[in-house]
Amino acid sequence: MVDMNLEVNIIPVSDVDRSKQFYADLGWRFDEDAAPADGVRIVQFTPPGSGCSVTFGQGITAARTGSxxxxxxxxxxxxxxxxxxxxxxxxxxxxxxxxxxxxxxxxxxxxxxxxxxxxxxxxxxxxxxxxxxxxxxxxxxxx
The missing domain is CATH 3.10.180.10 (2,3-Dihydroxybiphenyl 1,2-Dioxygenase, domain 1)
Incomplete structure (x- = not known):
């Protein structure tokens, strides 16, 4: 079977900047803050020692905030x-x-x-x- 690496989890948030500050305060590595299109913002952090990152932002998930x-x-x-x-x-x-x-x-x-x-x-x-x-x-x- 082909390896399948879990590398990103998407987190639904209501305030991107507040979440960015929270995950930075955890000491997680900041990877990216990009706006590749109108109404889309992608922020990514990686916990220390982890091969999996978290992504949150605007226009990237329909999941309920806090779910x-x-x-x-x-x-x-x-x-x-x-x-x-x-x-x-x-x-x-x-x-x-x-x-x-x-x-x-x-x-x-x-x-x-x-x-x-x-x-x-x-x-x-x-x-x-x-x-x-x-x-x-x-x-x-x-x-």
Whole structure:
């Protein structure tokens, strides 16, 4: 089978400049801000260490603002949480156990720091939600 690399996720936003500032404040790499046609603006950022970028702007998606539910993988959940909070992000507390539904979440990181077992979440100004998950050892077949 031909490799299929996920390289861009499109985020629906209501205020392009506000979103641009938010993702810059996260410390994500700014890649582009282009207006290739009337009524079209494309802004792209890439999270540190990621092969996948996010794109938002004007005239690029009909998705409802705030409808994105994305996931980020980190090697240290507490370090990532502390870094985002220090950058002014309103993040949930760290939890472990199942990520869904919220009622089954257990407080704090996984006591054994099991890979795929600890999480927190945050949202951008439009309510697009990012779940952050700790992965220290990949399952077989995963990069």
């Amino acid at each position: 994105l539910q994305g996931a980020l993988i980190v090697s240290d959940i507490e370090e990532a949480h502390n870094e985002l909070v220090a950058r002014g992000v309103e993040a949930s507390d760290v939890w472990h156990g199942a990520p869904f539904p919220a009622e089954v979440r257990l407080k704090g990181p996984d006591p054994e720091r099991t890979s795929y077992g600890s999480f927190f979440s945050f949202a951008d100004p439009d309510g697009n939600t990012w779940m952050v998950q700790e992965v220290t050892t990949r399952l077989p077949g995963r990069i």
